[in-house]
Each structure stands twice: as structure tokens, then as C-alpha cells.
Amino acid sequence: MYYSKNKIRNYLRFIIVFTLAIYTSSCNKFLAITPTNAVSDQIAITDSASASNALRGNYRTLADGLSSFYFDVLLSGNDILYTQSSAYSLQFLYHTLTSDNDDLGTIWANEYAVINQANFILSKVPDLQNISDKYKSQILGEAYFLRGIAYFNLARTFGNVQLFLKPTLEVSDKYGVSQSPKDEVLNQVLNDLNDAISLLPDVLNRNRATKKSAIALRSRLFLYLDNWDAAEKDASSVISDSSNYKLVYPYSLFYTSSDNSEIIFEASYSLNYPNGMYSGWKSGGNYRPNDSIISLLNDPEVGGSRKSLLTKSGNTILGNLYPSSNGTDPIPLIRVAELFLIRAEARAHLGNYVGAFSDLNKVRSRADLPNIAVSNNSIIYDYLEKEGRVEFALEPYRWFNLVRTGRAASVLNVSEAFRYLFPIPTSEIQADKSLIQNPGYSSSN
Template sequence: MKKIIILITVIAGLSLQSCKKYLEVPSYNQVSDENTIFDASSAQTAVRGAYRGLASLNNSSTFQNIVLQSGGDVRSINNAQTDLNVINYSLRSDIPLLLTLWANDYNTINRANHIIQKVPGVTDINLTAALKDQLLGEGYFIRAISYFDLARLFGNVPIFLTPTNVVADKVGTPKSTQAQVYAQVLDDLNKAEALLPATVVRNRATKFTVYALRARLNLYLQKYQEAESDASLVLANAGYKLNTPFALAAGTTESVLELSYNTTDLNPAFSLWNGNNRALEPKATLYNLLNDPAVGGGRKILATKTGTAIFGGISPTNVSAGYVIRTAELFLIRAEARAKKATPNLADALADLNAVRLRSGIAASTAATADDILLAVENERRVEFALEPQRWFDLVRTGRAPAVLSLSDANKYIFPIPGAEILANPALVQNPGY
């Protein structure tokens, strides 16, 4: 019975329970489910709550901590047992942080499912057709990015496309394959594209945000022509360009999608990198790369040293924005796609790579072959996204984890399903190797 109660609290998320603090309205677990979305105001409140869920997921200290340490360039100050499990690639299914990751994803998905199911039926005159489309499109986008992260983290996971009202709604649902989850992500992004406006907004989904995430997804799917096309759709818009010299991207044309924080909802990444009680620090190798004028250039601001202590500079305050997708990533996605597609375009791939390098104040690359360009892109991503949770996923998706991390056990490229979830839902099967 205890495990069922945990499942209700963690997964069912009966209705978007963290909204009160952010929105200053009654939280959804204080009203009956059928009344959660019933007019224009409650529909917009639900979408804001879903973004809060996304902020709790994509920029959470748990997500950042595990993924950054797995990438090999960041170390924990604490050296707790969980940290040792992470860096030794010996995660256990009973580690609480894994349950937190799983729960945050599915709670956010549940919020999106409420939006997708209920917004179309709202008849409030204040909910115009255009606004209804926008809110519904944002629901599809938020569900897409949540499932994308679930598939990257855990591989094969259950797909839920309707709201969870009681725990019995989902018990018995088996895992879908990672390929099926990615297919669902693509379907949601395509639906979002048809509904969202073609505007430039940094902290909410638009058509351009969809193109950007779909470009990233297509790189994972090895659909290189599609990845190039989607990245080009974003980069053709003057609202998305590189700033010279390098600076943090918040609120600028270098930001495609960022997460907003305020004095009530603080950016959890701040405490990871700053102060005497910080949890993480860049390793000396990464610090040296960032502070090498020929490698890091202007990106040296991402890592500073005081005595022997190394501090990360990506979240200078506790209300700094958190980055989900940046313009620089679109250039590097397109560079990789152009070098890998069936008929490579090496000249333009190199031009995209060098756009990021020149903006950072370092010399253009002279890589000539496809392999040389791809290695240069990998190295550029390493420093460009030094304090963002990208490198682990990059090394796994490109098959470079054995060479770079000395990790040849493919079972370890995804994390174990939390044991509590398997006990609560007998249809779930643990990932191989755990």
C-alpha cells in the first residue's frame, strides 16, 4: 500500500500541484479535476503551470547533476555515494534521484495531457481560436520535450497520452521502445508546429522553438537532411543570431528557449555552481580548455578560479535564466548534419562551425575531411555547452562514449528504471544490466 501511495503522489500528480507558488492561484490539487481547465483564465494558468513543471525538470539540480557528471567534465564537491555511482556508471534502481527525474517528467507530461485533452472543449468567449491554438500547441510542445528527455535518460518508457486521474489509470501500461517514444515526440512536435504562432519569444514555445527541438531530435534519429532543414528554418530568422563577443544568452538573439525564474521560483542551477556550498565544479581539464585563448576564447567567463576552487559562471544569480536551446546549438547541429548527410556539404558545415568559433573569439577551424569536421564539432560542443547537460548525450548518440569515457557497456548508456515504479507497476521491466 505504501508504494501505491508513493506512485499517486509522484506520478499521477493529480493535478499540477506546484502551480500555486508561481501563479499565486489555488493549486490544482485543491479543485476537482473536471474544473481545472474550464475557461480562458484557467487554460492559461494550466499552461503556465506546465512551464513550471518543465523548469523543474530540464533545469533541475537533479537533472543537471547526474547528466553533467556522467559527461566526465564536471565533478561533485560532495562525493556522496550517489555521486560515486554516477561517475562510476554504476547507478542503482533505488537511488532517489532517479525517482525524482522520472516523477518530474511524468508530472509535467500529466500537466500537458490535461491541456491537450481539455483546452479544445473550452467555450469561453475570451479564449479566441488563435489563443486556443497557441495554448494547445504549447501543451504538445511541453509533452514532446518531456518525452524526449525521458527517452534520452531511461530508453524504453511508458507513453501516456491522457491525464492520470487515479493510479489505476496507468498501472499495467508497459514500456514503449525508445524508437516509439521518439516517434511520439516527433508527432507531438508536428502537431505543435501547426498550432503555434511564427513569432520570436524566448521563454515560450513558438514555431521556431518547434523547429529547433525537432532539429535536435532529427540529429538523434540520424535524419541529417531533416536536421539541417529544421535548423535552417530557425537560423533564417533574424531573431536568432550569434552575438559578438560571446556573452550569456538570456534575453538575446542567442536564446531560442530559456526557462524564466524569479525571487519566488529560484533557478536551482545557481546553487550548483556558486558559493561555498556549491555542489558541482568544472574539472581542471575543462577549466583549462575554457581559459585557453585558442579554445575557449570569450567562453572563459564560464569557469573562474579562486585559489583552488573552480566556479561555474552560467547562472550568475539565483534568478538567471536556464537554457534549453541556444542559437549556437542550431549552428552546430547544422554543421554536424551537413557533414553526415548522404551527400555531405563540407564547405557549409565548416562555415557553421566557424561561425560559432569566430563569435567566441577564436581562429577558424581548418578541418578539411568529414571526420575532421565532426571531431571539431564534438570538441566545439564540449566547450560551448560546458556547463549545460549536453556532453553525456552527445557522446552516447554519436557512439563516442567508449573512446572518450572508456565506457563500452551499452547498457549503461541509459539509466535504470526507478525500482519503486517497477514495484508499483508490474508491467514495467527493468532495463538490461540493472
């Protein structure tokens, strides 16, 4: 009934040898599986095509990180309200931030994700072969521009932050680096924008960095550096290109019409990559304009045609900056109206009140409001503050400008000056002990 022991022994030997042989030869192969929806970081940037992929991805990272940051800044500007009950969001509204606020970590992480990715491009692309010098310059210029935006946001939000100009290959690369003072960070932004301006072509593209968009951003930066002369010059150099960049009429056109001349730089969205702010503003969303901004926008003497920013759903008044029903509207990052206000402010500081009022009135008349008569005193700053608030009612403008001009204390009742900066997130201090908390905030939270 059973087989002879010899035969069995032979067969067993055969099975064992055979199996082992196969195992040793192919086990490693069996256990090596590469993903099909991602590539190794080793081969992410190897040629012209993969470099442009990485660059587009860098814009996407920037675009995806905007909504949480912008809403928190809008809340800090006190012109919107939060319909949910999370105390973290209310901290922005009430200016009672503690460093354990989760949103801070999100803002921090999003900006550094943009920076790390730009650093990858800036470190890999210079060595690439088979790519034209012209295209190489453009890619590098765009990466400098993106890194500049991110460091600009970090500096004006958190103040002193760590400057990293190389990509992360291992976590240990980024441990123990001390923070650079805010001025140095802003100076790095200036360097990045200068590099971008020298490398970028002077073409028209409203959702990618160009020479003009970098100049526009730099003019905003010069306000923070109190360099009025340079701010005016940069603003003028974009405004003067009026065939490409101008105030659109009516006001609502800048957010209802795609690719319009008002926009200098915007972040693009699509069905697959929807605009996060859209769902925040929509019916049932987490944010709404508050009563004070609603009454200003509805005031024919103040809001003018800008009341189009409001829309009604049932009994509720909603923000209307992203009116399409599928979240594909772009988010403007800098537009012509801001350049007029920048130039007006710079001109006022330079003593050119006529020019300042002229710029202010351009913004006003576009909103169907009467001109304000020229007066040669500092009341212009007050006008600019009020105009900016309404012109950029649903954009993250007011908080940063009131902080920059030192007016947040009197306008927003932020009595403690240290609150002009957000605290460094606790989670980051825990992960990297070398980080130092901003003054005024508790070191561990």
C-alpha cells in the same frame, strides 16, 4: 434548592431536541472545509483564463525539474565534479549507476509530471467554450511542445518508457501499461513537435513555445533519428531568421544579458521560483567544473572567450553560467550555437563539408578562436565533438551527444554499452510491476 422534576425534564428535552436539530442540520456543513490555497481538480481548467494558468504551471513544472536532471547529466559527461560525498551522485560520475539511485526516480517523476499536466491541458482545452480558436490552438501547441520535451528527455535517458497521452484521474489508469520501444517514443516526440509546429504562432518569445522553438527542438530530434536532411532544414529555418535568432558577441552575453538573440528557448526563474542550478554552482554549492574542463576553458586555443564560464571564489573555481546573486537567471534549453553545430553535423553527413566547417567556424569565431580550415573528411565529427564540449561546458550536452554518436565508450571509458541508458528506477518498478528493466541492469535494482 433543586427544580421540580417536570421543569428539568422539559428543559432537558429542550436542550436535547434543540442540539440534535442543530447537529443534524449543520453538521455536514461544519465538517465541509474547502482549502483556500488550492482548488479542486474538477475545476482546474474551465475557461480561457484557467487554461492559461494551467499552461504556465506546466512550464513551471518543467523549469523546476531541470536542475536535478541537468546536474546528473553533467556529472555523466565527466566535466564537473561533485563536492559532497553522496554515493548516488558519484554513480553518475563513475558510470556505475544502480537502479536504486534516488536521483533516477526524481528525473522520472519530474518528466512525467510535465507530461501529465500537458495531458490535462490537451484533454480539457479542446472542449472549452468562450475561447478563441486562435488562442486554443496556441495553448494546445504549447502543451504538445512541453509533452514533446519531456518524452524526448525520457527516451534519451531511459530508452523504453510508457507512453501516456491521457491525464491521470485515478492511479489505476496508469497500472500495467507496457513500455513503448525507444523508437516509438521518439516518434511520439516527432508527432508532438509536428502538432506544436502546426498549431503555434510564428512569434518571438524566448521562454514560451513558438513555432521557431518547436522547429529548433525538432532539428535536435532529427539528429537522434539520423534524418540529416530534415535536421539541416529545420536548423536553417531558425538560423535564417537572423533578426531574431543569432549568435551574440561576446560569448558571455548569452548568459549575462536577458532576452538575448542567442536563446531560442529558455526556462525562466524568479525570486519566488529560483533557478535550482544557481545554488548548485554557487560558492559552497555541490558542483564545480573539474580540472579538465577548467584547463580546456582556460586554454586560449580551445576555450577562447568561453573562459568567462569560470569564476573564482577564494581558491575555488566555480561555474559562472548563472551569475546573478539571487538565482533568477534563466536556464537555456536550446540556443543558436547548438543549431549551428546540429547543422554542421547534418551537412557533414550529407557531404557538405564546406557548409559544415562554415557553421563550426561561426561558433569558433564567436568565441574569439581562429577558423579551422575545411577538410573533406570525417575529422569534422571530431572537431564538432570537441567544440560542443567547450561551447556547452556547463550545459547538459556532452553526455547525450557522446551517447548518441556512440563515442561514450572511447571518450568516457563507458565500456559496457548498456550504460548508455540509465536504469529504470527501482521505486517505479516496485510501484508498477509491469515495468521492465533496461538490459544489463539488475531487474530489481
